[in-house]
Amino acid sequence: MxxxxxxxxxxxxxxxxxxxxxxxxxxxxxxxxxxxxxxxxGPIIYIISPAFRESKSLFSYPPQWLPNSFYLGNFKFLLSETNYIRWGINTFIFATGVTVIALIIDTLAGYAFARMEFPGKKIIFGLVLATLMVPTAALLAPTYLLVRNLDDWTFGLIGLDTYGGLIIPMTVSPLGVFMMRQFIETLPKGLFEAARIDGASEWRIFTRIVLPLMKPAVVVLGIFVFMMQWANFLWPLVITTKDETRVLTVGIATLQGQFVTNWGVIAAATLMTLAPITLVFLFFQRWFVQASMAGALKQ
Amino acid sequence: MFLAVLGATALVVGACGGGGSTTPDTQAVVADTQAPVTEDTVAALPFEGVTLTFGKAPHGEDEKANWGEWLPEFEAQTGIKVELTQVPWDQLEALYTANFASDTPYDVTYQTSTHLTLFGERGTFEDLTARINGADFAGDLPNFPAGVLGASTYNNKLYGLPFVVGTTAMFANLDMLKSAGVEVPTSDVELVAAAKAIIADQKAKGNKGVLGFYTPRTVADYGWYFTLQDVHNRGGDFLSADGKTALMDSKEVKESAQFAADMICKDKVQPANGLYNREAAIELFKAGKLAFIQDEPSRVKTFEEAVLPFAWDIYMPVGHNGKATQFATTGHWAISAKSKNADAAWELVKFLSSAAFNSTYNQRYGFVPARLDADASGGNEKLARNASWVAVWDGLKTSPKVSQLLDEYAKALEAATSCKTSVDDAFASAQKGATEALAQG
Amino acid sequence: MDLVEQNLSDPDWQELTMSDEEFRRARSRYKLRALVPVVGFLGPFLFLWSVFLATPMVWSIWLSFNTGGLIDEAKFVGLENWSRMLSNDELVRSLKNTATYVVIAIFVVFSLALLIASLLNSNKRGQNFFKVALYFPLLVPPIMAGMIFFFLTHYDMGIINLVLQAMNQEKLNFLGDNPNALLTIVSLEVWRGLGFWVLFFLAGLQSIPADLIDAAKIDGAGSMRRFRKISIPTLRPLLLFAVIIALIFNFQLFDSVQVLTKGGPVLGTTSVVWFIYKRLFAFQDIGLAYATSVGLLLLVVVLTVVAYGFLGKKSENSN
The missing domain is CATH 1.20.5 (Single alpha-helices involved in coiled-coils or other helix-helix interfaces)
Known part of the structure; x- marks a missing residue:
């Protein structure tokens, strides 16, 4: 060898x-x-089993991990005896409305905080961030009274039982502005200076240079805002008073009794709520993680 | 931006001012009610065109559908249109705080004893004293037990008309009692002995893990709701009769807590706190793994529907030295002080608290009617027996601080039954908290 | 030199020169004009922010010096609420619990998320499936998440106790004992939040330039060493944002306390926001509730500034 x-x-x-x-x-x-x-x-199995069971209770001895029957009564009840579909549509309009408006105002404000000079910038930004730290429950009643009184001022656009009243107060998210600012700051400064020397307006720089580069960050923020509002409970609870204006989280909560709750119905409702949001998520997730998103969060 | 803040602040302040400015209206409404109310109701629908808003937290998932059948009758009789809003129990106080702070609260709401004066004493509900003494209610008033009305009255004001009273019942697995050869216990001491005998008997027959007794003692499962009748049975209370002095560290409160703690820590007839919550314990009973459980009488329906594989029955929760009373809260119909249709709202309240409606409602949801001429048992012997216990009902007296005092009591009870804190320490701290709460505002 | 003088004597140039007064006016006009796009970009957000966030907040600060003020009329009481707040035993417990929770939750979530993210980063196959699966719990509403955890921690039927029983170990009392109850709440929140942070850190790891890692590989650095020496420093700015956001969100612990424990056992899981919530709505002690919210705000601001100073400086050094 x-x-x-x-x-x-x-x-x-x-x-x-x-x-x-x-x-x-x-x-x-x-x-x-x-x-x-x-x-x-894995734990989702705990929802599936009671949703397809006729029993009103969650537990049983001996434990039943898988549904032993294919009982659809809980789903039928939701579709025929409650405004379930309407709640779903309301939730979708609410979450989408908040997301669209929040994305617009957050990217604009993020750009201003990141790339524009104006007096008091640091102080205003600090104040905006500070409002992120107040418990939402504490602001509930004051915001409610505000919206209640805006009814006359806005010709009924923002008030009780209106989409405006439901959506607009929730669009204000200091977190979104913070995130957008962080992203825009990571874009190379040269890009902006070259454009400014060419005489491009701020609006042109924003729409032609910044927005295309920010697409992944916008999608991430969008999904995050959408999810938060999909699960939002307290605000829709107080601002809606009619069954037809309710959203899913509140509607489902009205199915719970004071002492005795039909858990089969609640579990079925949860499954029916999970299905569409999972589809939305699956649809958007391909944008979810792209390398440039990391830039969105860098100093 | 600062202009916007100023403008918005003006709006908010306007909201407060708005609340204040409605007071004269309210007085006018109250004055109105002093006048004799609609003598000639025959004259074609006195409230035609009036719409009332009605807020109610549900007792079951089918309640909305049921109201759809119940309300049209009233609407046809009076011409009043009722807009029902089902409000969830979950974070109910948050919803009502916002709603009552606005100038358009629900006209009629369902309120429990813990909320009735909490909101009522802040000016949200109309005092119904004048109305219940009016001519149109003269036939109804005698049917309300004085004790029930008394518990709902605070400072001579009645902010809501009692609708249902809560009670608790002890459910017993009769097969287990028979097997161990013990009688249904009639006192607390007998209960412990019976539970011990049953556990030993089941163990001897190879049935391991059978538990003797369960009733909630934790904050999360409303331990106070199931324990305070024992304090009453001992002749004490957590609050003095005038509502001014906390009695958390009184002998009776502490002895009652000590007994509850001993059942868990010393006698070991009840599982430790946290092992089973209320729902889990109900399932234990249904599976024949628990001899006695003290819970709501609404479980009668649950157990009958589930068809339990053993003989069972309900009893009064056992008393100390043979004395047995019933304790729980009351549910009321309240009218908002800011309501613009207070007279129509009173018509709705009268309908809701009528004997006929009360019977219909509680045949479905299993509470005890707060008036004696209503029969909610629907022929069910167990429920009828439960309803008869209203005679010894000694329920929660409403007061604006009662939520906070019950919270102090419940926290101390939970600590005392944790087997880690002494009863003295737990209730000394409750006494301190309760005294502070009473001194404030 | 000549050129300058020549220029200065040029009539055109002289005409362009303005007096001090003119210059000042022109400068402020220019500055105002420069503000126009700022108003355009910042205006919509700042307007909505001042109406719907700043105003309620200013009002809540005012309420912290009053009693009542929501349902009934406000009555000024000065610093009374603040002194009551500082001497409240339950609040002290709540603050301790919340701080413990925040430290454990952030530590556990961040280490697990970093581990999973780095595993996903080096094992690309099926990455999308894992991302979606891990994000799934966030979609479950809190009420149902609480129910799921009742099952998981059920004394007889919970999966953990079943495993312990099979191994002949003593079963655990999850919600009735301290610190078990707080740890159960931590696990619920970790279960719900993990997916978000995995995606977050995965994005960060994927942004690390490949040549940096290749260079380290050639130098013979092992994967642990590469992680410590390259990934962590590169991720530091990301960690800063993450820590700040996690601090803010975790200090608001409420949902799982309400669903699982109501603050028990024996005050083992009361959180600051649970404390505020009870005073504000269930007890109508508006003043104490708002004093505590403003106090919490101040505390979190201080912590954020400290975190910023600590992590922010380091990230500047490492850049």
Whole structure:
């Protein structure tokens, strides 16, 4: 055997060993990931089983992990005896409305805080951030009274039981502005200076340069805002007084009794709420993580 | 921006001012009610065209549908249109705080004893004393037990008309009692002995893990609701009769808590706090793993529907030294002080609290009617027996601080039954908190 | 030199020169004109912010010096609410619980999220599936999430106790014992929040330039070392934003306390916002509730500034 072939064999063995290590590593990695996925999704089974059961109780002895029957009464009840579809439509309009308006005002304000100079900038930004730290429950009643009185001033556009009253106060999110500012600050300064020297207006710079680069960040913020509002309970609770203007979270809560609750119905409602939001999420998730998004969050 | 803040502040201040400026209106409305109310109701629908808003937290998922059947009758009789809003129990106080702060609150709402004066004493509800003494209510008033009306009256003001009273019942697994050869207990001491005997008997028969007794003692499961009747049975209370002095560290309160703690920590006839919440314990009973459970009488329907595989019955919660009273809260119909249709609202309240409607409602939801001429049992012998206990009803007296005092009591009870804090320490701290709460405002 | 003098004597140039007064006026006009786009960009947000966030907040500060003021008339009481707040035992407990919760939750969530994100980053296959699956719990409404956790922690049927029982170990009392109850709440919040932070850190890891990692590989740095020496420093600015946001959100702990424990057992899980919520609505102690909210605001502002100073400086150094 020649020296050369001996070396080749040694290298070959090393490579084999390396790829084995790599394979073992990736097996371990996927095992760990699988465990986390199980922990994340597994508990949902606790909703599925009671949703398809005729019993009104959550628990039973002995435990039933899987539905033993395919009882659809809970779903039928929701669709025929409650305004479920209407709540769903309201929730969708509410969450979409807040998301669209929030994205517009947040990106604009983020741009101003990141790339424009004006007196008092730091102080205003600090004040805006500070309002992020007040518990939402504390602002509930004052905001309610405000909206209640805006009814006359806005010709009924912003008031009780209106989409305006439901949506507009929730569009103000210092978090969104913070996030957009952080993103725009990471864009190379040269881009802006070149455009300014060319005499481009701020609006032109914003729409032609900043917005296209910000697409991933806008999607991330959009999904985040949408999810938050989809799950929002307190504000829609106080600002809507009619069954037809309610959103899903509030509507479902009105199905709970003081002492006795039909958990089968609540579980079915939760499943029916999860389905559309999961679809929305699946649709948008391909934009969810793109390398440039990280820039959105960098100093 | 600062202009905007100023403008908005003006709006908010306007809101407060608006609240104040409605007071004369309200007085006018109250004055109106002093006048004799609609003698000739026959004369074609006196309230034609009036719309009332009605806020009610539900007792079941089907309540909305049921109101759809119940209200048209009233609407046809009076010409009043009722707009029902189902408000969720979850974060109910937040909703009502905002609603009552505005100048257009719900005209009629359902309020429990803990909320009735909490909101009422802040000027949100009309005092119904004049109305219930009016000629149009003369036939109804005698049907309301004095004790029930008394518990709902605060400083001679009645902010809501009692509709239902809560009670609690002890459910017993009769097969287990028979197997162990014990009688249904009639006192607290007998209960502990019976529970011990049953556990030993089941263990001997190879049935491990059978528990003796369960009733909630934690804050999360409203321990106070199930325990305070025992304080009353001992002749004490957590608050003095005039409502001015906290009695959290009184002998009776502490002895009652000590007994509850002993059942868990010493006698071991009740599982430790946190092992089973109320729902889990109900399922234990249904599965035949629990001998006695003290809970709401509304469970009678639950158990009958589930068809339990053993004989069971309901009893009065056992008393101390044979004395047994009933304790719980009252549900009321209240009229908003800012209501622009207070007279129409009173018509609705009269309808809601009528014997006929009360019976209909509670045949479905299983509460005890707050008037004696209503029969909600629907022929169910167990529910009829439960309803008869209203005779020894000694329920929660409403007062504006009662929520906070009950919170102090409940926290102390939970600590005392945790087997880690002494009863003395727990209730000394409750006494301190309650005294501070009473001194404030 | 000549050129300058020549220019200065040029009539055209002289005409363009303005007096001090003219210059000042022109300067302020220019400054005003420069503000026009600022108003255009910042205006919509700042207007809505001042109406719907700043105004209620100013009002809540005012209410912290009064009693009542929502349902009934406000009555000025000066600093009384503030002194009551400082001497409230339950608030002290709530603050302790919340602080413990914030520290544990941030530590656990961030370490798990970083671990999962780095695993996903180096194992690309099926990445989308994992991302969606891990994000899923955030879609479950809090009430139902609470119910799910009642099951998970059920004494007889909860999966953890079933495993413990199979291993002949003593079963756990999750919600009736301290510190178990607080840890259960931490796990509920970790379960709900993990997906968001995984996506967050994955985005960060994916932005690390590949050549940096390749260079480290050639130098023979192991994966742990690469993680410590390259990933962590690069992620530091991201961590700053994350810590600030996590601080703000976690200090608002409320949902899971309301659903799972109502503050118990024996005040083991009361949080500051739960404390505020009870006073504000259930007890109608408006003044104490608002004094506490403003106090919480001040505390979180201080913590944020400290976090900013601590992490912010380091990130500047590392850049």
């Amino acid at each position: 020649s020296l050369k072939s001996e070396h080749t064999k040694e290298l070959h063995d090393l490579a084999l060993q390396n790829s084995r290590i790599r394979r073992t590593k990736s097996v371990i990695a996927y095992a760990v990931l699988g465990l986390f996925v199980f922990a994340s999704v």
